[in-house]
Amino acid sequence: MWGALRALPGFAQSAAPKPALPEAPAPQQSALNNGSPEEASRYYKELSKKLGVLTPATIESQATLEDLLSYLGYKELTPEDVEFAKPESLMEGTATLAQVLPVGSKVSLQADTGSFLARSSEWLQTKMSIPAGVIVPDLVVANATRADAGPSTLFEVVDAGGGKIGLKADTGNYVSRCNGCVAQGTIEDFATVHVPGATPHPLSQFTPELLPNGKVAFKANTGNYLARCRNCSPRINTPDSVGIHATDARNQPSAQWTIVRAGVSSGDILVSRFFAPKIVNFKDKPAERKSGWRRLVRMKSRPGSEARKHFVESAWILFNHFTGPSVHSPFGGTNVPLSAKNGSVNTQVALITQCKAGQTACQNAELNSIYWMDFGPSNKGYKLSYKLDAFFDAGLLPGAAPYYVPNGCDTCHGSLRGQAVLNHLDTDHWLDRLADGDFPALNKPDAPPVLFDAGKDVKSARYAEAFGVLRQLNQEVADMQKRVNPKGFHLVATNKWLELHKTSVAPEPDLIKRAISFSNTGHPLKKDRKPTAAPLDWTSSADDKELLGLMNKYCYRCHGAVRYDVFSKDMVADQSSPILDRLDPNPTQAKIIGFKMPVDREMSDKDKKRMIELIEKLYTQTH
DSSP states (O other), rough: OOOHHTGGGGGGOOOOOOOOSSSSEEEEEEEEOOOOOOHHHEEEEEHHHHSSSOOTTTTTHOOOOHHHHHTTTTTTOOOOHHHHHHHHHHHHHHHHHHHSSTTTOEEEOTTTOOOOOEEEEEOOOOOSSSTTTTOOOOEEEEESSTTTSSSGGOEEEEEEEEEEEEEEESSSEEEEEEEEEEEEEESSSEEEEEEEOSSOOOOOBBEEEOTTSEEEEEOTTTSSSEEEEEETTTTSSSSSSEEEESSSSOOOGGBBBBEEETTOTTEEEEEEEOOOOOSSTTTOOOGGGEEEEEEEEEEETTSSSHEEEEETEEEEEEEEEEETTTTTOOTSSSSSSSGGSSSOOOHHHHHHHHOTOOOOHHHTTTTTTTEEEEEOOGGTTTTSSSSSEEEETTSOOOOOOOOETTTHOOOTTTTTTTTTOOOOOOOHHHHHTTTSOOOGGSSSTTSSSSTTTTTOTTTTTHHHHHHHHHHHHHHHHHHHHHHHHHHSSHHHHHHHHHHTSSOOOOOOOOOOHHOOOOOTTTOOGGGSSOOOSSSOOSSSHHHHHHHHHHHHHHHHHHHHTTOOOOHHHHHHHOOOOOOOHSSSHHHHHHTTTSSOOOOSOOHHHHHHHHHHHHHHHHHHHHH
């Protein structure tokens, strides 16, 4: 449709001034409304003004993915952390030491017993006399039952320089090493809170070490570690005081501390990696075809962040990777230079807004449901880009075509400017694609699994855990769709997936069981249809199974989200006449770039002939 409009004289694109970002090649004609650099430039300025991302004058020339992470409240993370860190460690908050203990944050330290470190003002019996005017130190104990038990369990992380930090208590003094301070103590050095100062004194400085299990050890200036000490202070009422006496933190659980950050919740970050047939160039022959992979990182905006202040609820970050037929490391390594990794060729971002009840300022802001951003290759600095270069029209165009924000994004996400929706993660469709001959490389025994983090054993705990992340992501997609467009087919499709996988992690290969019951009430094409009392649904008949199978392979890439969903037979029946025109266009129609379908490849003569026969039969039955 858009290709047809652009073919008319009144819709010809005019020459444009040079945009603020590096000038992109002129957009090629496309079956979709792929926008332009000028519109993308205006859009980014509007986004900056609405959401407070840098400024309208600087966003295009300065914005990088690092700026976005800071905007969301994740200053401690680098783009490389978000792209390459192990998913489980990123989700648990233990990907890097900076993520675990960011300077300026307030943290609680949980001991190996489950109790938390706390400042105790209990009177200390000391071995030395304390001169008048000298502050009696507070003892550090491990007896609090909760991280939020009170101010005494929270410690501010203060930079001491040289990779060292201090832990400032609620009194303003630091956790420090105190030698010989406890009468009848079984160790010499106890942890106390007594040293003041704008910066940590050497007695208050610790070198934090991130351990393989995600816990942290704190090395003092003696070389020993902060550790729980059972019955080391016989004159206090709690059995567990804290000393600086452990010599081997890796092998002494009492010296290993789980960090709990104030204001940070479990589930703030979700990560999933998977095979992505949507981004593949199907024009290439199957044996030579590169496989597409995506790493999705969903990050909730943090309290106090600029994103939260501007009603951005979360960011959905999609890293796009490709591998050749013989290469099976789609996401590269985690401990190699960025230049040697299989980095993202393009990173797409959806900023999800949400107005809560009573947020008048949010309502008055008239925000879009999603704001789109795009960033260039990892190895070129994750710089803001106007567009995604993709192969949606590869069957008609020489190579990739540019899809500019916001048009190229809105078109695939509901087609409603201002009311775009996220699309659900269809694990069943991804697995279908291994059985239809399009990806022979992924059928080899040594090929990576489609659900990369899950593995291939659907009965394993690993598979269940990774699938649980996908289930949570799709539940959030459904919640967002319900909020934005509760009557759309996108929500029906997502709810169908959630219904099928409420308890099951196994793939559902039966396309009929995955079909949705949906009628696009009021659609103009319905006037030519025979009336029905209910939506027309796919059945287990041979014709229905065959037609849905062909459409799942050749059409679902777009028409699982764009304009209609092939899993709704009623919507396919509505579109049956236009589908026939596009499968077999007449000479005039064939001249219109983007009219012929599918646009990403040439169908085999056999499949094309059979699809036309089945669509004609459906048309006859329903019109």
